[in-house]
Amino acid sequence: MRLRQLECFRALMLHGTMTRAAELLGMSQPGISTMIAGLEHETGLNLFVRRGGRLQPTPEAKLFYVEAARALEAAENASRVAAEIRSGRRGHLAIAAYPSISINLLPRLLSQFARNKPELQIKIITRNSATVRELISTQQFDLAVAELPLDYPTSHMEVFSYDCMCMLPHAHPLAKLKQITPDNLDGVPFVTLFRGDPIYQQLASAFSEYGARWNVVAETEFFSTACQLVAEGRGVGIVDPVVSKPFTEGLVVRPFKPRIQYQVAILSPTHEAPSQVARDFAGQLRRALRT
Amino acid sequence: MRLRQLECFRALMLHGTMTRAAELLGMSQPGISTMIAGLEHETGLNLFVRRGGRLQPTPEAKLFYVEAARALEAAENASRVAAEIRSGRRGHLAIAAYPSISINLLPRLLSQFARNKPELQIKIITRNSATVRELISTQQFDLAVAELPLDYPTSHMEVFSYDCMCMLPHAHPLAKLKQITPDNLDGVPFVTLFRGDPIYQQLASAFSEYGARWNVVAETEFFSTACQLVAEGRGVGIVDPVVSKPFTEGLVVRPFKPRIQYQVAILSPTHEAPSQVARDFAGQLRRALRT
DNA sequence: ATCGACTATACGAATACGTTATAATGGACA
DNA sequence: TGTCCATTATAACGTATTCGTATAGTCGAT
Numbered sequence: 001m002r003l004r005q006l007e008c009f010r011a012l013m014l015h016g017t018m019t020r021a022a023e024l025l026g027m028s029q030p031g032i033s034t035m036i037a038g039l040e041h042e043t044g045l046n047l048f049v050r051r052g053g054r055l056q057p058t059p060e061a062k063l064f065y066v067e068a069a070r071a072l073e074a075a076e077n078a079s080r081v082a083a084e085i086r087s088g089r090r091g092h093l094a095i096a097a098y099p100s101i102s103i104n105l106l107p108r109l110l111s112q113f114a115r116n117k118p119e120l121q122i123k124i125i126t127r128n129s130a131t132v133r134e135l136i137s138t139q140q141f142d143l144a145v146a147e148l149p150l151d152y153p154t155s156h157m158e159v160f161s162y163d164c165m166c167m168l169p170h171a172h173p174l175a176k177l178k179q180i181t182p183d184n185l186d187g188v189p190f191v192t193l194f195r196g197d198p199i200y201q202q203l204a205s206a207f208s209e210y211g212a213r214w215n216v217v218a219e220t221e222f223f224s225t226a227c228q229l230v231a232e233g234r235g236v237g238i239v240d241p242v243v244s245k246p247f248t249e250g251l252v253v254r255p256f257k258p259r260i261q262y263q264v265a266i267l268s269p270t271h272e273a274p275s276q277v278a279r280d281f282a283g284q285l286r287r288a289l290r291t
Numbered sequence: 292m293r294l295r296q297l298e299c300f301r302a303l304m305l306h307g308t309m310t311r312a313a314e315l316l317g318m319s320q321p322g323i324s325t326m327i328a329g330l331e332h333e334t335g336l337n338l339f340v341r342r343g344g345r346l347q348p349t350p351e352a353k354l355f356y357v358e359a360a361r362a363l364e365a366a367e368n369a370s371r372v373a374a375e376i377r378s379g380r381r382g383h384l385a386i387a388a389y390p391s392i393s394i395n396l397l398p399r400l401l402s403q404f405a406r407n408k409p410e411l412q413i414k415i416i417t418r419n420s421a422t423v424r425e426l427i428s429t430q431q432f433d434l435a436v437a438e439l440p441l442d443y444p445t446s447h448m449e450v451f452s453y454d455c456m457c458m459l460p461h462a463h464p465l466a467k468l469k470q471i472t473p474d475n476l477d478g479v480p481f482v483t484l485f486r487g488d489p490i491y492q493q494l495a496s497a498f499s500e501y502g503a504r505w506n507v508v509a510e511t512e513f514f515s516t517a518c519q520l521v522a523e524g525r526g527v528g529i530v531d532p533v534v535s536k537p538f539t540e541g542l543v544v545r546p547f548k549p550r551i552q553y554q555v556a557i558l559s560p561t562h563e564a565p566s567q568v569a570r571d572f573a574g575q576l577r578r579a580l581r582t
Numbered sequence: 583a584t585c586g587a588c589t590a591t592a593c594g595a596a597t598a599c600g601t602t603a604t605a606a607t608g609g610a611c612a
Numbered sequence: 613t614g615t616c617c618a619t620t621a622t623a624a625c626g627t628a629t630t631c632g633t634a635t636a637g638t639c640g641a642t
C-alpha cells in the first residue's frame with residue numbers, strides 16, 4: 001500500500017470522479033485509474049462499482065476511507081514536522097549558562113532567535129560555571145556557556161577572551177583619561193569580584209606590579225552587581241566588554257592596563273551530536289560573543 | 292516521502308545498525324542505505340551522523356521518529372482494517388425483517404455468521420412487511436426480508452415460495468393421514484392468520500372449493516403465535532415449512548392440499564451497491580430459505 | 583444517432599527499488 | 613603496527629512502479 005494510492009483514493013472519494021481527482025492532484029485521469037485499480041487489487045476490496053460509466057463508492061470504500069484518510073494525515077503531518085525541524089521551528093533548546101550571561105545577553109539572543117519558531121521549546125538554566133560544566137558533561141543540555149577556567153578541560157569548547165575594561169561613575173575625575181592603569185587608581189575605592197575569582201587574582205598582581213594600593217571596598221559575585229555598585233558611586237571597578245555591556249549604560253568605560261583577561265566558552269555535549277537548532281543558535285551566540 | 296523509507300528509518304532507529312535493520316526487513320544493507328539517504332535528502336534532515344563507521348541518530352532523528360512511527364502505524368492500521376473489511380470481520384450489517392423471521396431464524400443465522408467477526412456491527416430491526424419495504428427503499432438497511440406480496444414491486448428482490456403445511460397437536464386423530472385436505476378438516480377448530488393476510492384468503496377459497504366448513508377459532512398475526520395455540524390444543528392450523536419450522540417442534544406437520552402458497556423475499560437496496568458482508572450474508576440466508 | 587462526460591487499456595519513458603560486488607572506514611587485538 | 617572484523621557507502625544493473633499520451637469503450641441525454 002503506497003501513500004500515492006491513498007492520496008488518489010481520498011481525492012476520488014472527495015470529488016466523485018477520476019477526472020476531477022486527477023485535476024486536483026495535477027495528474028492524468030489514467031494515472032488515477034491505475035492507482036485505484038492497484039489499491040483495489042492490493043487491499044482485495046471492491047472500492048467502487050462501475051455503473052453507468054461512473055464510479056460509485058461501495059460501503060467498503062466508505063469504511064476504508066476513514067482509515068486511509070487518517071493514515072494520509074499522519075504521513076502529511078510527519079512531512080510537516082520534518083519541515084519544521086529542518087527550519088528549526090520545532091525542537092528543544094536547553095541551555096545552561098552562568099548567571100551574568102543568563103541575565104541579559106542570553107535571553108535577548110534567544111527571544112530573537114525564537115521569533116518565527118513557535119514550536120521551539122526553550123529552557124535556560126542558570127548555574128555557576130562549575131555546575132554548568134557538570135551539566136553539559138552529563139548531556140543534560142544542548143549547549144552551555146561557562147566562564148573559564150574549568151576544573152578540567154572539555155572537548156567541543158569554543159573560547160572567547162576579553163580584555164577587561166575599567167568602569168567609572170559618570171562624573172568621575174579619571175574619566176578624562178583614555179586608558180587607566182593601577183597607579184591611576186592608587187587608593188581609589190574599588191569594586192571587584194570575589195577573592196576566589198581569577199579576576200581578583202589578576203587585579204591583585206596588577207596593582208602590586210604597579211606598586212599601587214588596591215583599595216577594595218566591595219566584592220561581588222557577578223560583574224552585573226559590581227556595575228550597579230559603581231553606578232551608585234561606591235567606587236570604580238572592572239568589567240568585561242561584551243557580556244556585561246548592557247549593565248554599563250551610563251558609566252564611563254575605559255581600557256585598562258595591564259591586561260586583565262576574562263574568558264568564557266561555549267560548550268557542546270561530547271557524546272551526542274548537537275542538534276541543528278543548537279548549532280544554529282551556537283552560531284548566533286558566537287557572533288554576539290565575538291563582537 | 293514513501294512508507295518504505297519510514298519503515299527502513301524505524302527499523303534503523305530501533306536496531307541501531309543498517310545491517311540488522313536490513314535483516315529484519317528482509318532486504319540487503321545497501322538497500323537500507325539508499326533508502327535512508329533518500330529520506331534524509333527529501334526531508335532535508337541530517338538524521339544520522341557517521342562516526343566511527345557507525346550511525347548515530349541526531350536529535351532531529353529522534354524528534355522525527357515520533358511522527359514517522361505514528362504515520363507508519365496509521366498506515367499499517369489502514370492495511371489491517373482493509374483485511375478486516377475484506378474478510379467481513381469489520382463492517383456493519385443492518386437487516387430489516389418481518390417478525391416471524393426475526394424471532395428465530397434470523398438471529399440464529401446471524402450469530403453463526405458473526406462468529407469470528409468481532410468488529411462486525413449487527414442491527415436487526417423488526418417491522419411488518421410493508422414497513423420493511425419502505426425502509427429498504429430509503430436505503431436505511433443493507434438487507435431486508437419481507438413477506439409477499441408487497442404494495443409495489445422492487446428490483447433486487449429474490450423470492451422464495453413455500454407450500455404451507457398443516458399442523459396438528461401431538462396426539463390428534465388426523466395425524467395418521469399422510470396428507471391433509473380441507474374436507475378432513477370439516478368443522479375442525481382452526482387457527483389461522485388474520486383476515487387481511489393472503490394466507491387467510493387462500494384458505495377460505497380452499498375450504499369453499501372442497502365444500503368443507505372452515506371453523507376459525509383464532510386469528511393471529513404470526514405463524515409462530517398460531518403454532519403455540521395449536522401446541523396448546525386449541526385447534527389445527529397451517530404453517531410455512533421453513534421459516535416457522537423452529538416453532539413446530541412437538542407438533543405433527545403434514546402436507547396440505549390444495550397448495551397454500553407463502554412467499555418471502557430478500558430485498559437489497561436499489562441505489563447503493565450492497566456491501567460484501569451483505570452479499571455474503573444474503574448467501575447464507577438464501578441457503579437457509581431454500582432448504 | 584450523436585455528443586459529451588467519463589473510465590479503462592496499451593504502451594513508452596522516467597523513476598524508484600533492491601540486488602550483488604566492491605570500496606572505504608574505524609575499532610579491537612595480537 | 614598491521615590484520616581482522618564489522619560496519620557503511622557507492623556503483624552497476626535488472627525489475628517494478630509510476631505517470632504521461634493516445635485511444636477505445638460505456639452510458640445517458642439531447
